[in-house]
Amino acid sequence: DVKVTQSSRYLVKRTGEKVFLECVQDMDHENMFWYRQDPGLGLRLIYFSYDVKMKEKGDIPEGYSVSREKKERFSLILESASTNQTSMYLCASRLSTGETGELFFGEGSRLTVL
Amino acid sequence: SQQGEEDPQALSIQEGENATMNCSYKTSINNLQWYRQNSGRGLVHLILIRSNEREKHSGRLRVTLDTSKKSSSLLITASRAADTASYFCAPGGTGRRALTFGSGTRLQVQP
Numbered sequence: 001d002v003k004v005t006q007s008s009r010y011l012v013k014r015t016g017e018k019v020f021l022e023c024v025q026d027m028d029h030e031n032m033f034w035y036r037q038d039p040g041l042g043l044r045l046i047y048f049s050y051d052v053k054m055k056e057k058g059d060i061p062e063g064y065s066v067s068r069e070k071k072e073r074f075s076l077i078l079e080s081a082s083t084n085q086t087s088m089y090l091c092a093s094r095l096s097t098g099e100t101g102e103l104f105f106g107e108g109s110r111l112t113v114l
Numbered sequence: 115s116q117q118g119e120e121d122p123q124a125l126s127i128q129e130g131e132n133a134t135m136n137c138s139y140k141t142s143i144n145n146l147q148w149y150r151q152n153s154g155r156g157l158v159h160l161i162l163i164r165s166n167e168r169e170k171h172s173g174r175l176r177v178t179l180d181t182s183k184k185s186s187s188l189l190i191t192a193s194r195a196a197d198t199a200s201y202f203c204a205p206g207g208t209g210r211r212a213l214t215f216g217s218g219t220r221l222q223v224q225p
Binding site for chain 1: 117144145147149154155156157158159162164202204206207211212213214215216217218
């Protein structure tokens with residue numbers, strides 16, 4: 001069965017801390033994505049990656065960075081966490097095909113920044 | 115990237131009734147996908163309909179697509195309490211385009 005695993009389901013961090021959210025997929029997918037989800041705002045795309053060491057900004061990249069050193073792992077980094085980054089973070093992956101195909105999501109990481 | 119807009123924002127029905135959710139989008143697409151999200155969990159892919167298809171079925175799900183009106187609908191027949199979730203549409207384009215999502219339709223099925 002395909003699987004996207006996010007390292008932490010719940011995290012509590014303090015303002016100014018550096019936060020790493022890890023995502024691993026076991027499907028040999030080329031494309032990986034990070035979204036955040038907030039009530040009333042839906043899912044918003046933060047960053048995505050087409051392949052190893054490649055990254056593209058999504059709609060709300062400010063305050064975030066990403067790392068994709070290996071195909072199966074895509075990390076989201078909050079260099080200095082702020083309270084407005086309290087949110088649910090969702091990682092997803094998919095095969096790279098000629099059309100925009102099915103996304104496989106992780107279970108989400110709920111981050112609270114105090 | 116473009117996102118779909120789901121309507122209504124919330125829907126409450128009784129078990130056994132049908133639930134219909136709508137999606138509108140703005141630019142041309144190659145396909146449109148529907149996803150489901152149980153509270154506090156990740157999204158799960160339900161069905162993909164291509165731009166040259168008008169209707170597609172999967173179990174109790176029926177999806178229609180009208181590219182001239184840039185709209186799609188998701189029908190869940192004979193709903194169950196376990197169908198309670200949020201439902202999202204995602205218009206898809208060429209392979210490198212990222213999918214984006216709106217706020218979804220929150221479906222509540224009362225037992």
